[in-house]
Each structure stands twice: as C-alpha cells, then as structure tokens.
Amino acid sequence: MTITGLTSEQLSFWEENGYLIIPDAISQEVVKELVDETAKLLNEFPLEGHPMTKFTTGDGDKHIGDDYFLNSNDKVRFFFEKGLPLHPSSSLLKGAFSSTGELIKPKAKAINKIGHALHTNSPPFAKMTMTPLNRSIAKSLGFRDPNVMQSMIICKQPEIGGAVLSHQDSTFLYTDPPSAVGFWYALEDTTPENGCLSFVPGSHKWAPIKKRLVRLPEGGTGFEDLKEGQANGVREKGGVEREGEGDGFVLGPVKKGSLVLIHGSVLHQSEKNLSPNSRWIYTFHVIEGEYPYDERNWLQPPEGGFSRLNDVELA
Template sequence: MSEPTHSSLGLTPEQIAKFQEDGFLVLPDELDSSTVESLLKESRTLLEDFPLDSHPLTKFSTGETAPHVGDDYFLTSGDKIHFFFEEAAFSSSGELLKPKSQAINKIGHALHVLSAPFKNITLTARNRAIAASLAFKDPRVLQSMVICKQPEIGGPCPSHMDSTFLYTDPPSAVGFWYALEDATPNNGGLGFARGSHRRYGVGKRFVRLAEGGTGFQGKDEEGIEGEEFEDLTVKKGGLVLIHGQVLHRSTRNTSMDSRFIYTFHVIEGENKYDEKNWLQPGKEGFSRLNDVA
C-alpha cells in the first residue's frame, strides 16, 4: 500500500469547519486504486474461505425489533473476524438462497487488528493526524468492518447516530467510512441529515441487556423522525468522516451492483467508555492511534 499524498497529513481549517457544520466530510481519492483493489481482494478471500458448516448463520439487522440470531457470535466479535448474513439471503424456511460469498451483509469487527491489508490503511499517520485535527487527544480505534451491500438483497440501514452504539461520556465517536466500490443512491449509498448533530443529543442507546443479548434503551429526541436526508455519491477510494451524532442512513440495494465499503470508528480514550455498550474491549484494549510510528 502507498500512503496518499497530502500537502498536510491532517485536515485543513476549511475541512474542519465543514465537518463541524455539516456533521460529515467527504475526502475524495483518499485511497489509490491499487490499495482499493488489495482491500477488495482481501474481502473476497475472507468471504470465500470462511467455513459455512461451523457458522451459526447469524443474520444482521439494525432495526428496532429484529433480534440478533446468535447473540454470542455477535457479542464476541469485537476481537475476531466474524461473518453476518443478509436477512434476505434466506428463504422463509431458512434455506440459503445465494452462495455464501454473495449472502454476507458484513465482516467484523476486528479487521484492523487481524487482517494486514486493513490494518495498513487504518493504523496510519494520516488517520492519527485526522483525529488530531478533530481535537482527539488519545484516539482509539474499534469496530472495523466491511459492509458488503450485496446485489439485489443488500438490506437498508435505518436512520441512526453512531454514538447510539459506541457511547462515551461525553460522546466522541467519529466514523471513518471508505468506499471500496462506487457508493450511489442506486446501490445503497449514504444519506445524511446535514447538521443534525447540532440539533439532537444521544437519546437512545444500543446496549448489552442485563438478561442477556442486546437491545435499544431510551428514546430519540422529539423531531428526529421528521429529518430530511441528502443522498451522496462517493467514488471508490473516497473517505467519509461521520460525526457520532449526525443522523445518517443507507437504503436497500436493489441494483445488480455490490457496494463494498470499509469502516471503523475512533473514540476519545480519555472519555469514559460505557460498560453497557454492545462492544467491550478485550484484555489488550482498543487500538491506540497515538502508537502509530
């Protein structure tokens, strides 16, 4: 992998201001074409090689009511590479309708630790500098994953804030979202409620439940349901920075084109990471960007 060429490793004052105003920032051509191809190759290898016979057939849903099938497989994925199926990949009787490599919704959640190609673009001086530009003092990386948005069956991701899932006190999450293929309104690209991070707090949380499993607690603030979204087109190689409280979503992919992306999150290590969050650190803790040479 070659490092992207930038006049400065961090963000410009204009880019910082736009991120603070809108709650997101698109950085085109962050990854060169050879790097993108290496990440797609790694993703496809992982999809082809994982063993189906020992998999609990975990489906992934970000909806309000649909439970995670195989909660243990989900909850123990923070320091592993696990595979989560699209709901629409199965028939009503539970039969897989697609080859396994075309049926996975996402691969997660420790790609930046266990996969060299993804580690090489995550734990970098560039990303450390971006985090410093956004006032992080001790940026920690967690929840790295490839989201596949498979052709015809790629499920929607409803409107949400990332801090709902990765809460710190005070909130600090920022998503780093890399397009490995063109992401458009036709294949389930991103949509944002511009500036919504300045209008709403984190009212709802996705947590580990005392009785086991996961679920949502609390409720969204009044008015949040009426927000309008702008759909983006992000060319492959582009990076989108996502504020932890900005409302964003993606639609179902009904096209014949996949929409592979790679994403991870950064939180402030000096803030309290909530013990109820679904993802909890292992004995090694979350990766520190300040340790990057």
C-alpha cells in the same frame, strides 16, 4: 511527505454539517488490495459450524443478543443478509435465505457484513487503518487519545442488500460524553442505485443521543434511555425552532478510494441495493480514549484494550 490532517475548509464543512467527503483519500492500489482481501475473506470462510447469524438494523433486532455477534470484538466474523420484499405490496422475499431458512445464495453473495476486528486480524485492513493519515485526521477533529474500537466490511450485496434506517452511531458506540466518529472508506463506487449514504446536514447540532445499546443483566442487549445532559450539550429542536435547519436527507455518492467522516450524532442512512452492483465499503470507528467507556456497552474492549492511533508514528 508530511501528513497534515484536515484543511480549514474541510473542518468548517465538518463542523457545519456533521460529515465530510474526502475524494481519493487512499490510492487505487490500496483499494485493489482491500478488495482482493475482501473477496478472499468472503470466499474462504467456512459454513461448517456457522450459526447463520443475520444482520439487520433497528430497535427490535434479535441478532444483537446473539453470542456470535456479541463476542466478535477481537475476531473476524461473518453476518448474513436477510431477505428483502420484491415489491412494497408483496409478501415474497428476495434474499439470501428461503422461507424455510435454507441458504439459497452463494455464501460470498449472501454476507451483509464482516466484523468487528479486521483492524487487528487482517493485515491489509490493519495496515490501512493504523496510518499517519488517520491519526492526523483524528487529531484535526479534536481527539486527544483516538481509539479504534471496531471495524467492518459492509457488502451491500447486489439485489438483496438491505436498507439501513436513519440512525446515529453514538447510540451503538457510546462514551460519556458521546465521541464516536466513523471513518468510512469506499472500496467501490457508491450511487443512489446501490445504496449510497445520505445525511441530514447539521443534525449533529440539534439531534441529541437519546438512548444507548447496552448488555442486559439477564443476557442479550437492549436500549437504555439517556438522561438530559448525557448528549454532549445537544438539545433537540422541534417545531418552529427547526425551520430552516434542513432536516431532509442529502445523498452522498462517492467514488472508490473516498473517505467519508461521520459524526456520531449526525443522522444518516442508506437505501436498499436493488441494483446488479455490490457496494463494498470498509469502516472503522474512533472514540475518545480519555472518556469513560463502561462495561455495559455491547462491544467490550479486547484483552489489551482498543487500538490507539497515537501509537502510529507520524511521517
């Protein structure tokens, strides 16, 4: 069977909205294999010697200076979920850890995400990442040398899975000019109740990348403001200019086996998971290998460089 990439209708939706949902992109047999591998990873990783690094999002997060996080470029590492408020007016936390920092959830139910080199270290995830389909999709999107730079399982645990605030992926995965695209595969059904994605359609056309996450000379990481012209020609619209642009978030619930493509400049987010159901997904990001990727980026290439989708033989 010939793999042809995206249709003209799919490309039109992508170019207009900055994201694309492809139902049944992978078979249910592949989904089961990946779910089984995820469960195995969660149940078998050792707590002994783990620094108990917690993963959150936002400008002020402390985890992004953690060596366990920064040196995960060629490894499979496990990042814990932080607590959630029981109620907006409550100071009590319902999460993986007690107020004194003790783990109070089973470890398999306490992990926020696993990363960042599943595509090279886990055979099932490597097999489904480096495929003719993914190479063909990347080619359809205009990539000349698509590089898989990092990969993650995001667990969105039942009742404690934290919200991911509105963001643009190219802020964290930066090339000059920006080129990141997320390949986001649902391993379970995603719903408004368990924290499905939502997008601001078309925001990739008017929301430039204003900053990037970099390694600081003194250690750790921080955000560096970008100069005008470093955002791939995108200029922010405001006031009257943005009227009619539809800057509200649109929910994107999907069934397991679906692929969601995410433009690196599109604004997207997900809400807390306060439901009894997890929301496991696998995502990897592709960047243009012909664009500069400098030594200041928080995630550095492993020895031998990033994985090249062009090395995959087309069917």
